Amino acid sequence: MGTLSPDKAVYVVDTTLRDGEQTAGVAFGPAEKLAIARLLDDVGVDQIEAGTPAMGGEEAEAVGLIAAAGLKASVMAWCRATAADIAAAVACGVDAVEISSPVSALHIRDKLRASPAAVLANTVAAVEFARKHGLYISVGMEDASRADEDFLLTYIRAVTAAGARRVRYCDTVGILDPLTMAARIERLRRDKGAELEVHAHNDFGMATANTVAAHRAGARFLSVTVNGLGERAGNAALEEVLMFLRHSGAAAGYNLAGLRQLCQYVAGASGRGIPAAKPVVGQAIFHHESGIHADGVLKNPALYEPFDPAEVGLERRIVVGKHSGKAALLHKSRELGLPLSEAALAPVAAAVKQRAVQRKEPVADGELAAIIREHLAC
Structure with a gap:
């Protein structure tokens, strides 16, 4: 299992095995997850979000298999802000965790029935617990695009002080456009806190464009899925983001020759075929x-x-x-x-x-x- 290389201009974080698998009706077995992880590693993805160990059973088995597979990529597990979830991740042998908590008033009030202060305190405690286990820590800010920006800054400062290496800015329901996304990221970057990752959903068809815009505005970590899999309309597509970055001169070192094999395998394993006109890998685009x-x-x-x-x-x-x-x-x-x-x-x-x-x-x-x-x- 690898670790993140220092000082890259861009890091590609693939979440096909976690958010991609949350596509309604998609389910990967442990062998399929391991095969996908190997193909992602061949492409040169920097970090693989392998799944949610707290689910137990085959999910934890798959995360453990990937963590033990000797990949060059860092292997991350997704966790709620609880010690139990983080302990399950540690047991799988991953080197990194994504600790996710809602940050919008809507989610905090209507989903958690909690206060912003309580959510922040709970997340800080989870980060401190993960730090004691020597993990690389990213904190996912669910529904960040609908959160109060003053609260976001307070949140970022607190989790960074507790040990988080980066925060994930989640456009959870895909409401942003590229200009707004860039402006949001630029404002957060001015605070010079944690590194920023962007995680864009595609509800209005903006996920790839929003991801590129966020990178141009200073987000070095880009969350993607193969074929744009993900809940509802999906996420930013790995193949689209990587190819655009390559041809705009913003990224190098990725094995794009392996993209189509990866996309075809995921299409078969997910039961979601690749449309003929799918950007980058569609059979008929040339x-x-x-x-x-x-x-x-x-x-x-x-x-x-x-x-x-x-x-x-x-x-x-x-x-x-x-x-x-x-x-x-x-x-x-x-x-x-x-x-x-x-x-x-x-x-x-x-x-x-x-x-x-x-x-x-x-x-x-x-x-x-x-x-x-x-x-x-x-």
Whole structure:
């Protein structure tokens, strides 16, 4: 089991095995959890949030297996702010804990039926208990995006003084936009307290953008899940965040060639398939049909592709359909060994368009070959 490397510009904290598994209907067995952890480690994730040991049974078994697997990544367990939860984590052999408590008035009042002062005192006590066991401590501030910012500052100062190394700013119900997220993180960073982590949910489709915005504003720890798994609409997607950071020059040292294998394995284990147009790893994101785009990609792929598909094990394809132009049809006809003449191009294009409209899908290579042969025979 590894530890966090010092002084990196960004740390990727994957919570697929904890928050990702909290997706309704998703359940990983210990062997699947260990396999996912190994794939995450191959990608180079800095810290793996392996699960919640206090659940006992197979959950604690899985966390223990991951902690003992000799991974390069730090292995973290999620805990409530109780000595019992932290003791369960210690028994599993992890090197880090995430101690989570609600911080918004809404959650403190309606979920815990407690006072802010009581919640803070309880969290400080939990941090002090974890510190005695030599653990790396992160404190999760549940519903931070709806909390009073003065209380947040008081909370951060107190848990840091007690021994927390970082705090997790949770946009628990995904209500923030990137500009607001950046402003919130910048204000908290001015206090120069603990390191900040961002944990963004995707209820309004903002999770990846909010995570990147928080990093730009000073949060060095980024919480993500594979394929964006997570409660309700999910969390920031590991593959999206990592690829954007790589291509914006903000992160290096991650093995992005392993992303697609990881995403495919998690898709199978979770029963949640990868949509064809899923950013970064979707099977069809480098398929080009429209005339202008296909013509441009054939001349220079960089015209319409933000990165090389080979980076994630995908392939570029020119497909033909309703919107295909001359360049795509000529290219595909040559690929099929049935080069079109200028005279045959227009009737073939018309037949392809008709077939695509009828079928509501691109024309397969075999069908295209048949159409071309029909018109070449005329």
